[in-house]
Amino acid sequence: MSEPRRVALISGAGRGIGAATARELGRRGYHVVVNYRENSVAAQGVVSDIEEAGGSAEARQADVCDGEQVRDLVRHVYAAHDRIDVLICNANTVNPPFEPLLSLSWDAFIGKVSGELAGAFFLTQNVVPAMQKRGAGRIVYISSTAADWVGSVAAHSTAKAALNTFSRHVAATAAQHGITVNTVAFATVQTDATAGVLNDELRKYTEERSVLGRVLDANDAARTVAAVADESFGAAVGQIIRVDSGYDVLDQQLHATTKFFQ
């Protein structure tokens, strides 16, 4: 008898990094549950791409910031497939507000922080108990190198730093049950979320600080997320894995003060 397909649930998989990750995991033989909030056409398009490539997938609407909707989503997946092997908490629940810190409203600030954490929190609380019973599972949270920034995008930075810490709490709770939990923190990736900010100046600046000579795209990101989600990645647990195509080291190398300490 052939092994049942492994099942991956990806939040916010209708577009961007989530969609590319869904296609990548579909290629790797997973049945992919493509979660989305509103854009059913985009999500259905991802399902069709996976099926046309010989894979298996389904689209499932749920607002991952709503605890009841997440409970229903996860119940559906277990009722239909009896397993979730991989959970990827990816949904871009709230676009970052770009106001400077001192003029940022409390609502905009806490809206970003709470939206970021809600999706991760509800999915985690609904999926981990069943993974614990099976004694297996892999969870990947999608974070940002913005978690380490200071002086700009304060709400986004605070939200992603909180997500990083949250993911390490989950890793600590789940590790003794055979579940591996890691976080991938990306630098700028070309998606709908960055279309409005990635102007020519920022693009050039980023390209100069990329070992690839270009801004990361969703497929670059997806290959990394799929690798970390797969058992073949090994026993890394509780890690925040930075994927920035060299931005951090190249930025320091290009920075003026480096000239004094060659």
Ligand SMILES: NC(=O)c1ccc[n+]([C@@H]2O[C@H](COP(=O)([O-])OP(=O)(O)OC[C@H]3O[C@@H](n4cnc5c(N)ncnc54)[C@H](OP(=O)(O)O)[C@@H]3O)[C@@H](O)[C@H]2O)c1
């Ligand atoms: N792009 C970057 O530069 C970058 C860099 C570092 C980290 N990240 C992180 O990577 C993740 C994905 O970002 P992206 O750029 O790929 O975003 P995106 O292109 O804006 O796509 C967002 C996806 O999330 C879904 N979504 C939004 N709110 C949701 C909710 N409440 N419930 C369920 N699904 C929801 C959207 O569904 P609909 O299609 O239905 O609207 C869409 O499929 C985010 O966590 C983001 O912070 C992005």
